[in-house]
Amino acid sequence: MLLRDALKKQVNSEIAEVNCSTQTSASILADSLKQHSMILSSAHGRTLRPKHGNKLILFLSDLQLPRADKYDTVEAVAFIHQLITYGGFYDIDLEWTIVEESILSPRFIANVRVVSIPHPLERSLQLVYTQFIEASIKHLKHKQLNSNVISSAMIDFYLKIQRSFTLQQHTHYCFTPRDLTRWVIGMSRYDINNQFIIKEANLDQKTLNASPDDQDTIGGQPPSQVHKRITMGITGLDQNNKYIQRQIQRYESAVRDINIILFNEFIDNYAKIDRLLAWPGQGIVLVGKCGVGRRTLLQLVSHSHGLRVMTPTSFEEIYNERIQIRKGSHNHFAVGVEKLRSANETVDVLSKEAEIQGKEVEGKQLECSSIMSKIQMKVLEVKDQRTEAETIEKELKKQQEEIKVQQNEIKEEMKDVQPQLDAAAKAVGNINKADLNELTSYTNPQQTIIVILGAVLCVLGTETTDFAVMKSFLKQPSAVTRISQYDFRDMNEQTKKKVEKLIQQNQEHFEKKKAYSVSKAVGPMSEWVTAGVKFFDVLKRVSPLEQRSKEIEIRKEEAQKRLVIVRKSLESFEVENKRLQTELNEKMNAAAVLQVRLSEMNNKREQASKLLGQLSDEKQRWEEQIQQMNAELARLPLQSLLSSAFHIYLSDETEDRRQTELQKWINQYIDFTDQKKELQNKQNINRLIWKSEGLPSDELSIENAIMIETAWKKQQGNDNNELIGNKSNKKNKKADISIDIIQQNDLKFLQKLELAVKWGKVLIVQEVDTIEPVLFPILRNELIKQGNRLVVTIGEKLVEVDEKFALFLITRNPQPSLGPDSRGVVSVISFTVTRAGLEAQLLSMTIQAEMPTLEQQRSELLSKEESLRIELSQLEKQLLNQLGRSEADAILEDKALISSLNETKRKSNNINEALKESSKLQNELQNKREAYKPLALLGADIYFQLETISGLNHMYQFSLSSFLNIFIRVLKQGEKSKEIEIRMKNMGKLLLHTTVVTVTRGMFKQDRLAFGLHLVHVLCPSAFGMNEWDLLLGRSTSISANQSEVPQWVGIEYKKQMAQLMGSVKDLSNNAGWNKQELAQKWTNWIKSSQCESEFPIQNPPQIISPMEEAISKARQEQIGNGQKIQKQQQSGLTHFQRVLLIQACRPDRLVSSLLSFVTTALNLPSLDPPPFSLPDVAQKECLPSQPILLVVTPGIDPTVELEEAAKRTVGSDKYSSVAMGQGQGEIALQIVRQFVNQEQWVCLKNVHLMPSWLNELEKLLASIGENGFNSKFRLFMTSEAQDHFPNVLLRSCLKISYEAPPGVKKNLARTFDSWREDGRFEGQNKNIDSIQKNNDNTNRASECIERPKILFALAWLHAVVQERRTYVPQGWIRAYEFSSADLRSAVDIVDNQLSAAVYASKTDDGIGKSRSQGKRMQVPWETIRALFAYTVYGGRIDNPMDWKVLNAYLRIWLNDRLITSNSLNILCEPLQQAQIPLQNRLIKPYIESLQLLPELDFPGLFCLPPNIEGTHQMAQGQDIIISIKRLGVGIQQQGNTIGGIEQWRAGLTPIVTMWKVLLDEANGGKSTTSNSCSILASNSILLKTPQSLKVIEQRKDEISPLDLFICIECRYSITLLSQIASDMNEIESLLSGQSVLTPTTSKVSEALSVDSIPSIWDPLWENGPSSASQFIRGAVQRAQNILKLVQRVSQNVSDIQQPFFGMFNSKFSSSDGNKKKNQSIRAGYSEVLKDAIDLGLLFRPEMLLNALRQQTARNLGCAMDELDLITHVVSPGKSDGIPRGWMMGACVPCRLQQLRLQGGQWKNNAVCWTDAGSASISLLDTHVMIAWIPQVALASNIQGSDSAKLFIPSQDTVQGKETFNFPVYMNEQRERLLMQMKLPVEQLQNKSGDGQGLISVEDQWVLGGSSILIS
DSSP states (O other), X not given: OHHHHHHHTSTTEEEXXXXXXXXXXXXXXXXXXXXXXXEEEETTEEEEEESSSSEEEEEEEOTTOSOOOTTSOXXXXXXXXXXHHHSEEEOTTSOEEEETTOSSOHHHHHTOOOOOOOOXXXXXXXXXXXXXXXXXXXXXXXXXXXXXXXXHHXXXXXXXXXXXXXXXXXXXXXXXXXXXHHHHHHGGGSOOOTTHHHHHTHHHHTTSSSOOSSOOOBOOOSOOSSOXXXXXXXXXXXXXXXXXXHHHHHHHHHTOOOOOOOOHHHHHHHHHHHHXXXXXXXXXXXXXXXXXXXXXXXHHHHHHTTOOOOOOOOHHHHHHHHHHHXXXXXXHHHHHHHHHHHHHHHHHHHHHHHHHHHHHHHHHHHHHHHHHHHHHHHHHHHHHHHHHHHHHHHHHHHHHHHHHHHHHHHHHTSTTTHHHHHHHHHHHHTOOHHHHHHHHTOSSOOHHHHHHHHHHHHHTTOOOOOHHHHHHHHTSTTHHHHHHTOOGGXXXXXXXXXXXXXXXXXXXXXXXXXXXXXXXXXXXXXXXXHHHHHHHHHTTOSHHHHHHHHHHHHHHHHHHHHHHHHHHHHHHHXXXXXXXXXXXXXXXXXXXXXXXXXXXXXXXXXXXHHHHHHTHHHHHHHHXXXXXXXXXXXXXXXXXXXXXXXXXXXXXXXXXXXXXXXXHHHHHHOSOSOHHHHHHOOOHHHHHXXXXXXXXXXXXXXXXXXXXXXXXXXXXXEESSOHHHHHHHXXXXXXXXXXXXXXXXXXXXXXXXXXXXXXXXXXXXXXXXXXXXXXXXXXXXXXXXXXXXXXXXETTEEEEOOTTOEEEEEEOOSSOOOOHHHHTXXXXXXXXXXXXXXXXXXXXXXXXXXXXXXXXXXXXXXXXXXXHHHHHHHHXXXXXXXXXXXXXXXXXXXXXXXXXXXXXXXXXXXXXXXXHHHHHHHHHHHHXXXXXXXXXXXXXXXXXXXXXXXXXXXXXXXXXXXXHHHHHHHHHHSOOOSSHHHHHHHXXXXXXXXXXXXXXXXXXXXXXXXXXXHHHHHHOGGGSOTTHHHHHTTOOOOOOOOGGGSOTTSOGGGHHHHHHHHHHSTTHHHHHTTTOHHHHHHHHHHHTOTTGGGOOSSOOOOOOOOHHHHHHHHHHHHHHOTTSOOOOXXXXXXXXXXXXXXXXXXXXXXXXXXXXXXXXHHHTOSXXXXXXXXXXXXXXXXXXTTSOEEEEEOTTOOTHHHHHHHHHHHXXXXXXXXXXXXXXXXXXHHXXXXXXXXXXXXXXXXXXXGOTTTHHHHHHHXXXXXXXXXXXXXXXXXXXXXXXXXXXXHHHXXXXXXXXXXXXXXXXXXXXXXXXXXXXXXXXXXXOTTSOHHHHHHXXXXXTOTTHHHHHHHHHHHHHHHHHGGGGTTTSSSSOOOOOHHHHHHHHHHHHHHHHHHHHHHSXXXXXXXXXXXXXXXXXXXXXXXXXXXXIISGGGOOOHHHHHHHHHHHHHHSSTHHHHOSSOTTTOGGGGGOOOOTTOOXXXXXXXXXXXXXXXXXXXXXXXXXXHHHHHHHHHHHHHHHHHHHHHHTSOOOSOHHHHHHHHHHHHXXXXXXXXXXXXXXXXXXXXXXSOHHHHHHTOGGGSOOHHHHHHHTTGGGOOHHHHHHHHHHHHHHHHHHHHHHHHHHHHHHHTTSSOOOHHHHHHHHHHHTTOOOTTTGGGSTTOOSSHHHHHHHHHXXXXXXXXXXXXXXXXXXXXXXXXXXXXXXXXXXXXXHHHHHHHHHXXXXXXXXXXXXXXXXXXXXXXXXXXXXXXXXXXXXXXXXXXXXEEEEOTTOSOOSOHHHHHHOSOOEXXXXXXXXXXXXXXXXXXXXXXXXXXXXXXXXXXXXXEEEHHHHHHHHTTOTGGGGGSOOHHHHTTOEEEEEEEESSTTOOOEEEEEEEEEOOOOOBOTTSSSBOOHHHHHHHTTOEEEOO
């Protein structure tokens, strides 16, 4: 307002105001200028002149809002800068437009002040609002109102609110003077009285969480012209109650029932919302907890204002839907059960009726029985006669037959025995050949066989008992024929007797039963022999038969006579029997009628009983389901609440997070455990149908399908496999709804959307990364009612909405960009890869490759089983429907119904049986599948670890399809073996190797070891003991062992770490054999070894179980069940990982080598570096046409040359295209891809990291083409540097290959000389046609200088060394400076310029003199060259003074005349001594050949670094690896969702909290227990309380010395820091235990601590603290303990000490005051802090101690602080009088330092010496260093030879004969902060320059060595 008012007062001016937003661009500002200006043509071109007035003022409001583009440029700001700086701008036609008479010049703008306008002060507010109130209430005419009093009260209230409620408490506690303005304006609503302030104060109070308690009235005036929507008036609570009741009734009648109970807070909130909704343009944020009624209240008030509220699906909707479903199912089952109950009652009635009918039938049956008795009596009478008659008839018949037989036998002569003989012969002829062969196969037959065969052969004329003869006969083809056709008439009497005798002797063998039992072939032969003998005998018995025939004839006649008598008696019986039978029939007919009725009744009852018996199982199950449904209905509200929460909070979470959170809710709120059934609320039939339609069977997919089925109409699916689209597609097909599928970037998207909305289609939108604004009206359900129809705004159109319209949004991006506005209108459902689903998929792929028939059988079996279950469910529904449609009484009468029910039940039983059989077969198949499961388990474990490695680098992302391609290749390439387990082991090893090679090939070298270690930790869990992994990461909470137990060979600087290791790993000392005397010396030698990781005294550690063996063990454990666990084998000795921990503890300089050995051993890999590969092989064999190949490069590396050469060899140069990406190249690249995608072509897109946002378009293009749209030989290559904004979807689909600059000086030089050879600049032939002519002239002239080639070689050497020295950061350089090839080009230009000038000056005055190139030499301007290099080229990038010294040392050593005077290059390094290159040789070839003399691997001597620098490098690498592992282990890529985030943080937070509690307990003396809470331990901790001794010190006031003051400040500092840590730890512990909710502050702290990082709120409290949170906390507690001791020491009484002597400096430094004041100053100069040696590493801010020493010295000497310099003196730690006498007389405040660490040197013989290769990288300085500040004048006097000043110089005995070096002193090994420089004695190094003509100075030697002092 102030600015507008000032602008309006401008005379003859016009204001063009632009309210900026995020969309404000330069075109909008230009249009605004044009609207207020006239366009004129002038001599300078197009010109803008104000239309009105002479001035146009451009007023930009909220200029901070316009967002930056992808180049971090704010277009609007750049436009203003261009406008002011150049006085114009380029319009859309690229025509320059001038703004006439720009008032502000660029020079003025550069110096202009930025005016900041804060909120007015209290006095200003008083003045402003007093006037404002007077103007507002003057129409009220209240004489008693005093605007000054009112404004004072209002402002006082406002300021108190502002102070009491801050943004730190809650983000919505924001109060500005604008609230006061609204308060005053709102006064117009009221009749002003003495309570209006309280009423209007609600405007501020409604911003808070709580309402005022003392408010008893609300309301306002009737609606005014300003507030037209105000509905409530000034009334009491009762009247407002009635008013709100009326509004509730209106709402319930029009919308729905809400069942609200009115209470004071509700009415108060109603009035607040009513007031705010009536305020024009007012927005509302309803702050509060869930369930307090905010939404209901807002809907109610909005309805009274005629407004509409859009809300997501609520608990009520889910409850109503489910109550309908449950009641419907309940009624369905209840009807079926009721019908069966009625049928049972009908059966009972039938049973009673059947009993009555049975009694009637029984009476009739008794009458029939009486008649039957009479008939039976008559029958008994004639029974004997009938029997006799029958006997006589039978006898007659028999006799007749006998006579006939005898006669026939006699007549036909033997015909009676002939049939027997014929039958026997026929039986013999029908003997089966197989039976005969069986007979001949016997070697030792039974006696029966021998006897019968002997009789047969005897009949045939061969008498023998030899079975071999018998077998020979039987084997004859005609044997059977001979037997069957033999005629017994040919047999003589002798043969007959022999046979008969044989039969008689062996009669038992000829029995038919026995003969047949022995052999089917022998049986017929036995009968044949017997029949033949009988036939022969009958011939002799013909005559006796005639006599027998006559006797039979006589008996026949007698029998006939008796028969006549018996028949007459029977005839009389038949007459009587007929009469009785007639009577019986009559009785039986009557009984039969009754029996038929009874049978029908019994049949009906039996059928009903049978039917009910068959349905008894269903009836029992239905009754149980009804009972269960009743119970479910009782707890349905809780279930619906849980389901609603699941929909809202868990839909976008992963499977494990869903399970964890859901189980928490269930345990807390619901008393049942079957959460899946209760949550999903779907029948199994739906799952089976979905599975049959292609939905995966894992729980995540099922849950998502249910949410899609039951959730809101507008949903966004997050799905990599488009499962939502498939599910929706099939679901809606059944509903006969039309479906459209389209991509969001399709040109016809709006058209498709309009048609879908209008015609009620299901629209599936794919590739949705962000929600387009055009969708928001639909998603928010912003419908407009037009008559009887509803319309919605789509773009600029109003489209009618069909109720069948549904919208599904699908994205393949795992992290879609959805803002809060988007998430509020969509339901995000996450379809992620689940472990169970992936294991099943990999197992199926394995079996498909190994045993395809097995997998086919399983698939068919599962499909059949699912079909059967669906059919079974449908039959049950059919059964219920049939029962439900029938009448209860008609069920048993309806035969069709009964038949149908029986048929249904029969089918159901058959299906159940089939399911049982299917289950049995499935179990059998599953047992076979189990053999292949370990490979699937291993594959799943590997893939899910690949999902986490993006924490190392954003570029390390891999898709499931890429991993599946690797898995398929492994299945094809796996080594064959007959044993499944061996083959699985081979393929597991190959899978691991292939995956590691593929992943590391696309990974930078610095990250490979961290990835490998992370992989081992997951795949080989048995390799790690308890607490060992946490110990590596520094998160162990175990109690350390006593340092006295640490072996003597461990250095003092590592004893603490060793004690921690021994306390964490049990029996470590025994396993390592430290207690054995014979190993003591070996361990002593081991600690000094340069290869200690491979030279352990105890060799052969226990073997590491391979990842595949771990997977096999895991599979077996799953198979035997969770209840049983496979016992791990106990191992003795140091394990591989324990060796790593041992090296970490006492040899951290070899940690990286140890980790590398451990990882390669565990994974059974030769190296983590990928083997050499061929780019064409990778492209053709490992990559699909649709899969881009991403070449990830480091700056300065260009692999496109290699790619182009490979393309020429593979597809030809004409089939290779490339595009260098940049501004405007995106569309060209897309056109090229579209053009060649279906051709045999290689396309390369270079530097795609320059256009990260465009890559989304490329990804969508590739996705739209589809798998079948690519030519099989098409390949797309992309080169990119690591880019955090690279799209995830495209990144995951790429096959990645990393390209890094080969390390080493030799390779660096090779790259430099390759580039020089190509452009010819080394030999003075610049081939770059684009180079500037001046540079060409300089190069040509400089090439005349014969020294130039060697100088260029030295320059290339310098460039390589300064670049490769970065390997050893921070000892080589403090930080990795970005030295690049541009620096080298600039350096060459400088050399050419200087040499060109020197050559020009060396010629004659006329410029045509004789050139020196013909043999003369000239003076090279080395000083100028070195200065330009130091201050511009390389030195311009350096920001550290010590690094600048290093650069200057290199320049002095290598760029001097000695480079020119020697023919060799040994001045650079010793290996180049053999490179003899004459000065006159200007060719590049000998210099390139000299590079072969250099070693392939760098060694420290190349950089003048100490031999043990590799240890420092490994220590830095080890720290980086551990930090990387922490990020990988916890998952640093959090999405900001609190659900699941806490659980992920728990693994990292729990050790931190436990460690904090242990540290507090130890600081308290171990009196408490760690079971106490953090708050209890903190409240009892002495470290968090202000010590009484501190108060004593602070009470000294004027007597406090700077040193004592420093200790006080440090103590307060430590208390503040530890209090903050304690507060956060208390919050975290409460959060983990579920006692508090997650706040934004706690969230940030927890997220940082979970990955062992420093929270941002801690960092300012200790700026130079450790980078690890665990070390930060340990260090803070340790320093606090030390500071507390110092405070207690200072608080003691100050004793009398010897005072310093000031005599010789009294003239300048003594105070002019009296002796009393001087003595007080002297006493103040002494501090108990200096009584003992000080460890600077145990102070938070050691630099303040140095300043305190300096300040105290300056105070005592009476001089300025900048007139003092620091001096040092080395003393022995055990020396009692370590202060030199001169110091006591000159420097008044000496300080002894201890526990200093030396890096890049070692302390020997009272001096710092150069290290050897086996030395520790950091060693303890085994001495004390005395420091003090002395006047510079004293040092100057000493230099001039003044005897008195020598008092200030340290004793010469310490440094006699030794030179000194000013060592830099840093806080820690990261060298982040330089404290001071400390001069110490050093040994003279013997390193000479290469040619031996001079020595490198001591200063340069130690500077280049990077030696320094570390305090911690």
